[in-house]
Amino acid sequence: MKTIGILGGMSAASTQTYYRELCALVRNRLGGLHSPELLIRSLDFARIEQLQVAGEWEQAGDILNAEAVALERGGAELLMLATNTMHKLADQMMRGVRIPLLHIADATADRICRSGFQRPGLMATAFTMEQSFYTDRLVAAGLTPIIPDTADRTLTHQIIYAELCRDVISEESRAKYIGIADRLVARGADCMILGCTEVGMLLNQGNVSVPVFDTTLIHCETAIDLALEN
Numbered sequence: 001m002k003t004i005g006i007l008g009g010m011s012a013a014s015t016q017t018y019y020r021e022l023c024a025l026v027r028n029r030l031g032g033l034h035s036p037e038l039l040i041r042s043l044d045f046a047r048i049e050q051l052q053v054a055g056e057w058e059q060a061g062d063i064l065n066a067e068a069v070a071l072e073r074g075g076a077e078l079l080m081l082a083t084n085t086m087h088k089l090a091d092q093m094m095r096g097v098r099i100p101l102l103h104i105a106d107a108t109a110d111r112i113c114r115s116g117f118q119r120p121g122l123m124a125t126a127f128t129m130e131q132s133f134y135t136d137r138l139v140a141a142g143l144t145p146i147i148p149d150t151a152d153r154t155l156t157h158q159i160i161y162a163e164l165c166r167d168v169i170s171e172e173s174r175a176k177y178i179g180i181a182d183r184l185v186a187r188g189a190d191c192m193i194l195g196c197t198e199v200g201m202l203l204n205q206g207n208v209s210v211p212v213f214d215t216t217l218i219h220c221e222t223a224i225d226l227a228l229e230n
Helices: 012-030 045-054 057-073 085-093 104-114 126-130 132-140 150-162 171-186 215-227
Strands: 004-008 038-042 078-081 120-123 191-194 212-214
Touching: 004 012, 004 057, 012 038, 012 215, 038 057, 045 057, 057 078, 057 085, 078 085, 078 215, 085 126, 085 132, 104 132, 104 191, 104 212, 104 215, 120 126, 120 132, 120 171, 126 132, 126 150, 150 171, 171 191, 191 215, 212 215
Parallel strands: 004 038, 004 078, 120 191, 191 212
Antiparallel strands: none
16 A cells, blocks of 8 residues: 655645545455555645735745655655645645655546536635636546636635635535535536535535535545555
8 A cells, every 4th residue: 555645734624534535445445444554744724825815826835845845755655735726836846756646636637527527617716716727637638617707706715715624614605605506507517526625515416416526535536546556
């Protein structure tokens, strides 16, 4: 079993989901007392969020790069960045790092394509929805992503940072997210990407009318596939 290095804490809420899901996947596949070989580095998200807001992406990238190098030095054989948004800095993060990074957008796009869908709705942070670093990878895979309108993008982003990243789950916000998903379906989305690692705290296959692709779960499943390869 390969050792997976996880760079998380962005937010801590979703990193807890990563640990829980990775452990469950290995236990279900191997049985007994098996659990994954993991190295986890959890950052102080307040520091990263301040750099996001200030547009200091290069400084944030330097932080991620130092942590990726440290995870490799510690024995990681495969890297996961446990956040969609910070994949904006994936190239900078991997400078000088020799082990592979499992890119969350690529894993998600591959799963959608293999499932036969083409027009995913995308609910994520404003950075992920509005900038090209993420949607370009979906387009390169042959997908046509549909993003919410301006007001819905603002609302989606606000709920992520003000509530979900703080482990706050509100039924009022769940209803708002369901409404945003419904509007994306009305515009032609044939499936839904939960494109922030916290969105799955509110949305799931039970409350979205089209197939749901939860990036956190897909990321974990793909990582375990790779870790257990002979």
